[in-house]
Amino acid sequence: MAGSGTDKSKPGADLAGPVVILVEPQLGENIGMCARAMGNFGLKRLRLVKPRDGWPNIAAQRSAAGADFILDNVELFDSVEAAVADCTLLFATSARAHDQAKPVVGPEAAAQEIVAETAAGASAGILFGRERYGLENQEVALANRIVTFPVNPAFASLNLAQAVLLMGYEWFKHATGGALPHTMPDRSERASQQQLEAFFDNLVAELDRVEFLRPPEKRDTMLVNLRNIFTRMEPTKQDIHTLHGAVMAIAEGRKGPAKGGVLGGEQATRLRALLAERAVGTPDAEGGSMRGLARLLRRNPTDAERLLWDRLRSDRRFAGDFKRQTPVGRHIPDFVSFTRRIALELINAGEPEAVATERGARKAWLEARDYRVVWLEAAEVERDIAAVLGRLETVLGQVP
Known part of the structure; x- marks a missing residue:
């Protein structure tokens, strides 16, 4: 390059x-x-x-x-x-x-x-x-x-x-006649009035849902100002597609890790146990119907998982080190640091014996590949997250 x-x-x-x-x-x-x-x-x-x-x-x-x-x-x-x-x-x-x-x-x-x-x-x-x-x-x-x-x-x-x-x-x-060595790539076609109108209608509908256009007597003025913002831009078709996507993403809510869930903490725990039990002995655990369930699991973390993930991202001792994974599959832990080669597993109370056995097999599989596996009780995470993070800091300090 x-x-x-x-x-x-x-x-x-x-x-x-x-x-x-x-x-x-x-x-x-x-x-x-x-x-x-x-x-x-x-x-x-x-x-x-x-x-x-x-x-x-x-x-x-x-x-x-x-x-x-x-x-x-x-x-x-x-x-x-x-x-x-x-x-x-x-x-x-x-x-x-x-x-x-x-x-x-x-x-x-x-x-x-x-x-x-x-x-x-x-x-x-x-x-x-x-x-x-x-x-x-x-x-x-x-x-x-x-x-x-x-x-x-x-x-x-x-x-x-x-x-x-x-x-x-x-x-x-x-x-050279002042010729420049390069120019900006050609933009896509300018958006038609019909496309711009469709986007604006969508935007207004979402703004109405959150009661942004108030008081009523100022609604018309606000709409004119908003419309002028976009007409001054002279947006292209690609611009309109991007703006459409941005508005819908905001309207539907963020779907990232530990955000936007639709299940409560207890329901998410039961879903997690169900998936873990079903994955036991299933060679194709990541395929077929499990993929949809895995996406649901990622959007609906347990209370312990959400709490730990928030602290792992915000605490200076760990920020940037760990990745959150969807624990579906025989060799996928909850959190992993690829640079430090450490895997974190959350253990929920009342898990079936088959799930515990599978976790032990996963630990052996990861340790054979030079990963250090740390098991954390979900109840302990919820009860005293500071103590859990202190323990984790000690473990990190022991990693060569």
């Missing part, structure tokens, strides 16, 4: 761009960052005039962030004159005013000229000076134009790589 916007599987921009000439750069890191900025905007030709620390430079490679294809093709020169000899249009970047009779342009105007020059088959170049004091007068004198940036006059000095990046950005923008 490509990271940070870099994707080598995509073709690079193949454009005839200007030559970037760094005059006596001091730090290898700056050269590398200049190469990175060049790579961002499709510039490939880099020339160095007497780099202070020599060439090649390992610091440049480290800071280039993958722009090795530019560093591998660097051209070295002993003088600025030699480095710019083949340029028919040369720009000198400078933050200082030079008493020289030549045009001073901004980066956008310079980029437009460079695009026109290279389109005609000529060669353009951009001079960048030393980190400490920039270009000297005689070096600026070689250029056809001076480029300066619209910056804060009281703090006009740019980092070398920043200056290269600004020029590269303006050139690439004009060379």
